[in-house]
Amino acid sequence: MEKTIVVLGCGPAGLAASYELAKKGRKVICLEKDNIVGGISRTICRNGFRFDIGGHRFFTKISRVNDLWKEVLGNDFLIRPRLSRIYYNNKFFNYPLKPVNALVGLGFFKTIEILGSFFATKVKPYSREDTFEQWVSNRFGKQLYQIFFKTYTEKVWGITCENIKAEWAAQRIKGLSLTSVVKAALLGNRKNKIKTLIEEFSYPRFGPGQMYETMAEKIKKTGGKVLLQNKCTKINAKNGEIISVEVSSKEGKTKQIEGDHFISSIPIDELVLGMNAPVPKNVSESARKLSYRSLLTVNLMINRKEQFKDTWIYIHSPEVQVGRIQCYKNWSPYMVPDKNNSSLGLEYFCAENDELWNSSNEELIELAKKEIDKLKLARPESVFDAFVIRTPKTYPVYSMDYSLHLNTIKKYLVKYKNLQCIGRNGMFKYNNMDHSILSGLLAVENILGAKHNLWEINTDNEYHEQAKTWKPRNL
Secondary structure (H helix, E strand, O other): OOOEEEEEOOOHHHHHHHHHHHHOOOEEEEEOOOOOOOHHHOEEEEOOEEEEOOOOOEOOOOHHHHHHHHHHHHHHEEEEEOOEEEEEOOEEEEEOOOHHHHHHHHOHHHHHHHHHHHHHHHHOOOOOOOEHHHHHHHHHOHHHHHHHHHHHHHHHHOOOHHHEEHHHHHHHOOOOOHHHHHHHHHHOOOOOOOHHHOOEEEEEOOOHHHHHHHHHHHHHHOOOEEEOOEEEEEEEEEOOEEEEEEEEEOOOOEEEEEOOEEEEOOOHHHHHHOEEOOOOHHHHHHHHHOOEEEEEEEEEEEOOOOOOOOOEEEEOOOOOOOOEEEOHHHHOHHHOOOOOOEEEEEEEEEOOOOOOOOOOHHHHHHHHHHHHHHOOOOOHHHEEEEEEEEEEEEEEOOEOOHHHHHHHHHHHHOOOOOEEEOHHHHHOOOOOHHHHHHHHHHHHHHHOOOOEOHHHOOOOHHHHHOOOOOOOOEO
């Protein structure tokens, strides 16, 4: 009999798996609780303006992922220049670092102090690299860590850098050090293509949502099912296998969807706590102890042309709450309907149900207007429309004890032989889009007989930023 594969979540990972299965003629059902596909990589449209949720670069060294992107969008997959800067102490600093710009911005004596701190760290580094602070300081020196890493990182995560595992830094900025930054600034970044320093990237003409909306349409055209507004509320298991999931529609109606294989990209804590089977107490407790950061995006539509060329700006100044600002027209000119208009997305990192999260939309819009004025990026009166997007569980938090809880959960889930976890939230791993998509593609190969260990994706630090090729090792 034809086997049914049920995929939970229509983000990049879930859709990539469903797309691959549909192409191979497999019976696939992809379930999504939202009314739009793409997960945190979706695109929101309002009066002809298009808004990304956080800014999603399409850059990868994984050829099959790049081929997939090109296959889906063709000529609508654009090559775009990248310009990003750091705003600190009322000044803009180029990122990647430009030595003259940094020298002028910081001043001669501060630059000498930074270099002295860097060489002092090389002579006497931290003997252990358990925390984000230790990992970054050993590569940049304590002074540069304080200036360009500490404030922004603590805005993002809501905890001190001493309580963030070094694993996060190793995973996200491997290959980046003061030496590599200066080298890239003086000699270029062509040889190793350190991800953090790339100067161009691909981007869908109408935002990342175009990629995943097109993928969803192609899944349906090849016989697969993509069911929106169907939230998975219960996972039914028997004899070491998942046998069905219970889903609830927006009308509140429930139904059972049976399957032979299940691929989950929904938050791993929700997967565990939704199990309709005996779950050991230590496993459920571990699921409840995993924490996330959520994202508030205040999107502003402005009645004049863009005032700067940045694709995005990191805000390191502690006097404002905004953490990063996206300039969507510079990602793609097609993100705005009129060349005489522009738009900004102000990103506020918070915890679900904290004071910022619970602020009214009107309060958040007023806050955003005040902060763009304070940063001298735009005048509040130039904003003619605005709205707020709340995105829960955007970033898995790498707290000092998170790996203990995650390992407990992984040991429990491995007993379900027909279940695989993929994607950022499905694996509680701060993956890029390409790593999430790769996990979906390899999950399909596992169903067809391979034995890839999906948990190895994005743990090989050499691959993450420097190696040219990478192959998954088997279980």
